[in-house]
Amino acid sequence: MPGSLTLPDPRRWKALIFIALAQLMVVLDATIVNIALPSAQKALGISDGNRQWVITAYTLAFGGLLLFGGRIADLVGRKRTFVIGLLGFAGASALGGAAVNTGMLLGARALQGAFGALLAPSALSLLSVMFTEARERAKAFGIYGAIAGGGGAVGLILGGLLTEHLNWRWTLFVNVAFAIIAVAGALVVIREPEGARNRNRLDIPGVLLATAGLVSVVYGFTRAETNGWSAGSTIALFVASVVLLAAFALVEGRTAAPLLPLRVVTNRNRSGVYLSLGLAVIGMFGLFLFLTYYLQVVKGYDPVKTGLAFLPMIAGMITGSTQIGARLMTRVAPRWLMGPGFLVAAAGMLILTQISVTSSYASLVLPGQILLGLGMGTAFMPAMSLATYGVEPRDAGVASAMVNTSQQVGGSIGTALLNTIAASATAAYGVSHLAGARSAAAVQQVKLQAMVHGYSSAIWWAVAILLVSSTIAFTFINTGHQGGTPVASGGDEALKAAEELPIPVIAH
Numbered sequence: 219m220p221g222s223l224t225l226p227d228p229r230r231w232k233a234l235i236f237i238a239l240a241q242l243m244v245v246l247d248a249t250i251v252n253i254a255l256p257s258a259q260k261a262l263g264i265s266d267g268n269r270q271w272v273i274t275a276y277t278l279a280f281g282g283l284l285l286f287g288g289r290i291a292d293l294v295g296r297k298r299t300f301v302i303g304l305l306g307f308a309g310a311s312a313l314g315g316a317a318v319n320t321g322m323l324l325g326a327r328a329l330q331g332a333f334g335a336l337l338a339p340s341a342l343s344l345l346s347v348m349f350t351e352a353r354e355r356a357k358a359f360g361i362y363g364a365i366a367g368g369g370g371a372v373g374l375i376l377g378g379l380l381t382e383h384l385n386w387r388w389t390l391f392v393n394v395a396f397a398i399i400a401v402a403g404a405l406v407v408i409r410e411p412e413g414a415r416n417r418n419r420l421d422i423p424g425v426l427l428a429t430a431g432l433v434s435v436v437y438g439f440t441r442a443e444t445n446g447w448s449a450g451s452t453i454a455l456f457v458a459s460v461v462l463l464a465a466f467a468l469v470e471g472r473t474a475a476p477l478l479p480l481r482v483v484t485n486r487n488r489s490g491v492y493l494s495l496g497l498a499v500i501g502m503f504g505l506f507l508f509l510t511y512y513l514q515v516v517k518g519y520d521p522v523k524t525g526l527a528f529l530p531m532i533a534g535m536i537t538g539s540t541q542i543g544a545r546l547m548t549r550v551a552p553r554w555l556m557g558p559g560f561l562v563a564a565a566g567m568l569i570l571t572q573i574s575v576t577s578s579y580a581s582l583v584l585p586g587q588i589l590l591g592l593g594m595g596t597a598f599m600p601a602m603s604l605a606t607y608g609v610e611p612r613d614a615g616v617a618s619a620m621v622n623t624s625q626q627v628g629g630s631i632g633t634a635l636l637n638t639i640a641a642s643a644t645a646a647y648g649v650s651h652l653a654g655a656r657s658a659a660a661v662q663q664v665k666l667q668a669m670v671h672g673y674s675s676a677i678w679w680a681v682a683i684l685l686v687s688s689t690i691a692f693t694f695i696n697t698g699h700q701g702g703t704p705v706a707s708g709g710d711e712a713l714k715a716a717e718e719l720p721i722p723v724i725a726h
Contacts, residue, residue: 229407230348234358236403240304241341242365243396244334246373247276247311249506251327253377253521254386261386264320274440275324279331280338281626282433286425288339288619289477293420296340296347297410301401303337308397315390326390335619342618344408346606352548359603360544364536364595372532374510378525423469424477431462436627439634447638482609482617487552490694491605492624495598497687498560499628500635501567501680502594507633508640508673509570509583516575516666530584534591535598542592543599552600553695559597560688566590567681571674575666597691604697636676644672 251258251272259269291299307330314326342362349358380388438455445452470476483489506528513519513527543555566589572582605621647668652661 232407236400240400249373250377254381254389257386275327276331279328281436283335284619284623285428287335288616291340300340304397306333308394311390311393315387338622339619356544356547360540364539375525378521421477427466434459436630494687494690496624496628500632501683503629503632531587531591534588535595538592538595539599542596555600556597556691559593563593564684640672640676643675644668647671
């Protein structure tokens with residue numbers, strides 16, 4: 219019997235609550251500190267040169283260690299790594315909140331990223347192996363997709379509230395409360411299915427090459443943002459990342475027990491998900507940054523009002539994920555949810571390219587956010603499910619890590635690439651218009667116009683990136699809808715069959 223169906227865990231829906239809470243903690247931590255950063259910089263005397271490291275220390279550790287974290291989850295058990303990740307993340311957050319100098323804060327942020335890299339793939343892979351019936355899987359991944367898509371915006375809201383009404387330290391301390399609740403729930407209700415581990419020996423060369431390659435690419439984009447794309451250090455990091463990741467691919471093809479089995483990424487549908495999702499996140503994370511600055515600097519919003527201004531986007535994501543994606547996933551092929559979803563998101567971005575100094579929130583920013591949220595929520599939900607659909611249980615952790623890796627690398631690229639485009643367009647506009655300003659007020663107005671022009675230029679690039687993402691979803695992804703029989707343990711053979719039939723088939 220190549221695969222067998224087991225009775226679902228009766229506590230799986232309770233488990234989803236704590237898995238979702240842990241995922242929310244990881245995702246929002248990528249943005250919650252952004253709004254608190256000016257206050258933290260002032261309190262700890264962080265230099266302008268070191269300020270970016272409060273963000274970069276987290277993203278480097280998180281992005282670089284994700285594949286390793288996913289493999290550890292497959293090796294020692296997802297529930298165990300989930301709990302360890304939660305406890306470690308809570309400890310690192312408490313350390314950061316209590317920081318008395320720059321080094322202590324940066325070290326805590328790096329530790330957060332490392333434990334986040336253990337926690338995130340554990341959470342998604344637990345979801346994948348616990349929810350195997352098609353309709354239940356759709357509902358569960360609808361909730362998870364909404365959190366994965368909207369968590370960054372939630373971080374902006376929560377960061378604003380905590381910074382304004384308490385202080386910046388609570389943007390880190392709040393994770394301790396999240397983690398304690400999630401750990402207590404996990405110990406009581408999460409039960410990992412039997413026989414889902416991959417007990418093969420750890421691929422040490424693969425770990426070293428993958429970690430070094432991913433750190434190089436993430437750090438390369440960070441350096442490009444600060445030093446420029448033609449800087450020697452930037453080019454060296456990109457070259458190193460290509461060499462290291464190419465060597466990683468060669469090693470994985472020849473290793474008996476690879477860190478990342480090539481069967482996970484060479485599958486047409488999963489590779490389509492990783493590519494399209496990573497590209498879409500480039501545009502979305504860049505927009506978070508631009509809208510935050512636009513609302514605070516240009517429109518004069520305070521941190522709380524800025525955070526609340528993102529609520530329509532979150533509402534759109536939740537609606538798209540739970541009411542559109544989850545309801546249609548068992549009846550509509552993923553390409554017909556992801557492709558149109560990215561197109562709707564691109565339409566929202568297109569509206570936001572028209573922002574100006576005098577733009578109204580209600581008439582321009584609001585509809586743009588709603589469309590962006592609806593589109594991304596609709597696309598994220600089937601993408602998250604398909605990324606682990608049909609994966610052999612022993613590979614669930616590393617397949618989940620690849621989803622997070624594509625998002626993390628996409629977010630790093632988006633922040634660096636689009637910010638560089640915006641800065642260049644802002645500088646060019648200023649040079650051509652400042653000469654005509656005759657008063658201090660006029661100079662200030664030109665500076666604001668230049669800033670908004672830079673944002674608009676970068677958002678046009680985000681529109682183009684989302685169109686490419688939609689094209690990839692339409693062309694790469696050809697599996698049928700994820701309805702019908704449970705997806706318990708058919709492995710890649712099941713997904714291959716699903717590519718040829720309108721309804722996915724599982725060996726039984």
